[in-house]
Amino acid sequence: MLMSLEISNYAIVSDLVIDWNKGMTSITGETGAGKSIAIDALSLCLGERADAHSIRPGCDKAEIAACFDVSLLPRAQNYLKEHLLESDDEECILRRVISKNGRSKNYINGASVTAAQLKELGQLLVAIHGQHAHQLLLKNDHQLELLDAYAGHEQLMKAVKHQYQQVQSITKEIAILQEEQAQLSAQKQLLEYQVAELDEFALGENEFEEIENEHSKLSHSQTIQESCQRELQALYESDDLTVLSLLQHATSQFYELSSYDPSLEAIASMLQDASVQVEEASREIRRYSNNLDQDPERLEELDTRLAKAMDLARKHQVRPEALYDLHSTLANQLNGLTANSERLQVLEIELQKAKEIYFDEADALSTSRKTASEALNSLITQSMAGLSMANGKFAIALGRKVNNKPSANGMDEIEFLVCTNPGQPMQALAKVASGGELSRISLAIQVIIAQKVTTPTLIFDEVDVGISGPTAAAVGKLLRQLGTSTQVICVTHLPQVASCGHNQFYVSKQSDGTTTHTSMQILDEHGRVNEIARLLGGDVISETTKASAKELLSFH
Structure with a gap:
């Protein structure tokens, strides 16, 4: 409090x-x-x-x-x-x-x-009820709030709201996917053609660089072979002077000179190492030269594949080295479109299930509201009689929403109905009740709701x-x-x-x-008598108004 x-x-x-x-x-x-x-x-x-x-x-x-x-x-x-x-x-x-x-x-x-x-x-x-509360009473959404407050079915309302949010979430995802598909559908045919063309060419990762290297080797194989033979002769195989024979001669000379000056032995050792290196290099040149392949057919294949790669690169406006990554990117985009279609099918099924659960929850809420409305009808009608509306009747009309569209507060439409005079039919509160009647009905509802909600x-x-x-x-x-x-x-x-x-x-x-x-x-008691007397008679407080005030206070 x-x-x-x-x-x-x-x-x-x-x-x-x-x-x-x-x-x-x-x-x-x-x-x-x-x-x-x-x-x-x-x-x-x-x-x-x-x-x-x-x-x-x-x-x-x-x-x-x-x-x-x-x-x-x-x-x-x-x-x-x-x-x-x-x-x-x-x-x-x-x-x-x-x-x-x-x-x-x-x-x-x-x-x-x-x-x-x-x-x-x-x-x-605290719950504050203002002097304009009776005006809110004419609004259907507020009427539903009052009924729910009296019914006290918070768990049912939470269940309906939660399931409604599930339906909305799935519906939103479907809309996003459908919009994406609409935007990409025009590109799908082009993507399918591009991916099929790149699938057919099937360029492997780093393959373009490998092709370039192999093509360069094959296209210059004659030059390489001739150079290898020429240099092999000069280094090792010539009947005349060779690099190896000159190194060997120099090595022998410096070893002899080292007997006069030991410091020259290091030079002799280096020349000997050089001879060994020249001899090893010559063997490698001979092996390479013997295995060098001059394959015109393979060279033609490489020419064709390089030309195709260059053509596709120009077509897609990328460097040839980037064709492999482009192929992967386009394939992923196409797969994404296919995955979206499959996801849409799954979501449609999920949406149907979510709606079924929602309608079950909403039906349970409707049943609870109907039970509460029957009790509230009787209580408000009784209260109206105590508020000088002896022949008044109150009823809550509950019905299903026409469009059958889910909402966060269920599927019910509500209307407060009232009859204030004998022989008149029940009509909407806004059409029948006068300002004073509306105020009294509003007060009766607020008091009844307050007793149930226990604020x-x-x-x-x-x-x-x-x-x-x-x-x-x-x-x-x-x-x-x-x-x-x-x-x-x-x-x-x-x-x-x-x-x-x-x-x-x-x-x-x-x-x-x-x-x-x-x-x-x-x-205090004296002050209350004077104030009640003032309310009864205005600014002039007489013994008569004081007596009336005391009488009013004595009733309680």
């Missing part, structure tokens, strides 16, 4: 500290005094959109802090624990600071959080607009009864409603001609 609310420099409030109690608390005050300011400030503390214009004129920032007792709120405790925001005691403090630049800082138990986190936690702490703190901000007399008394009793199990805060202008509160605050406004201040104070 809400324990305290501190407001600083917000709107026409400079500093305000409010301690709240259990039960039903009424908030009253003069017109224009700002009876709803505390509720508006609390809404900001619960994550509603911040506005720099809400800062009190002449101030740099506004600050609101709300303290809640969460000892009996396991869902709120779990949220705090999951987000590492729990405190050492059973209290939870929400604080918001709004700066002149429009930015805000948000805190839960002293830890910095986002406004979205304030809102998530706030929904577990720890309920705030009703002038939801009794458009009612008076006995109906107002019935509304007050309804709210007081709700206050026995839930903390209820009600901003009202009706004495019949205000007198039903277990506690009552009075909001007033003071001005010194330069600045304006709003204050809020708890009323």
Whole structure:
């Protein structure tokens, strides 16, 4: 429950500290005094959109802090624990600071959080019903939200939403693949031709470089052979002087000279090594020359393959060395198109299965909604009778969506129907109910939903607009009864409603001609009599209105 609310420099409030109690608390005050300011400030503390214009004129920032007792709120405790925001005691403090630049800082138990986190936690702490709630009642999506809140089938709704997301995910993937196929279909024929041509040529990895090397060798084989023979003669095989014979002679000379100068022995050794190297090189030349192949047919084959490779390279505007990689790339693109087709077939099957599961989940949700609607019809009809609509009837019409198209909240269409006078048919709420009737029906629904959902703190901000007399008394009793199990805060202008509160605050406004201040104070028994009397008779409080006020208060 809400324990305290501190407001600083917000709107026409400079500093305000409010301690709240259990039960039903009424908030009253003069017109224009700002009876709803505390509720508006609390809404900001619960994550509603911040506005720099809400800062009190002449101030740099506004600050609101709300303290809640969460000892009996396991869902709120779990949220705090999951987000590492729990405190050492059973209290939870929400604080918001709004700066002149429009930015805000948000805190839960002293830890910095986002406004979205304030809102998530706030929904577990407080439910605020504004004076325009009855207008929302005319919207079908809001009607469905109310029915679901009463039914309490969160798991069914989560299952439907999850399966809907599965259907949407598969549908999206199918659309992407179909779009890709549409874009590439024009290229498929060309890809097939290109890949087939490169398949037929079948150039291996690094083959072009190997062909070039072999072609160069074969095309110059005659020159190589002649050079090898000529150099072999000069090095080793000539009957005249050869390189080898000259080296051998020099080696012998230097060995002889080393007997006179030992340092020359190193030269003799080097010349001997050179002789060995020349002799070895000559044997290699002879072996190479004997094995050198001059194959005109092979050379012609290489000429043809080189020419084909050069032709394909020009055709695809790449270097011949890149033909192998190009072939792989084009083949992968073509395989990708084929894989997409196969993936599409798989996805179509998956989509059909996902839809079947979705419709099963949606049917289960529809059944739960139908059961809840029957119970809600009876409760709201009974409540209407207690709100001066004795002959009123309420019914919820549920039907299947015409297009049978999946949605995140199921397959149901909803319409709130009402009959306010005997003999009239049930018709859509928007067509039949007057403003006052709509307000009463809305209040009845909100109270019934609140009892089922068991929100720890309920705030009703002038939801009794458009009612008076006995109906107002019935509304007050309804709210007081709700206050026995839930903390209820009600901003009202009706004495019949205000007198039903277990506690009552009075909001007033003071001005010194330069600045304006709003204050809020708890009323004792004497103060409540005077305030109820003011609500009954206006600014002039007479003994008669005081007596009437005491009588109203004595009923509770």
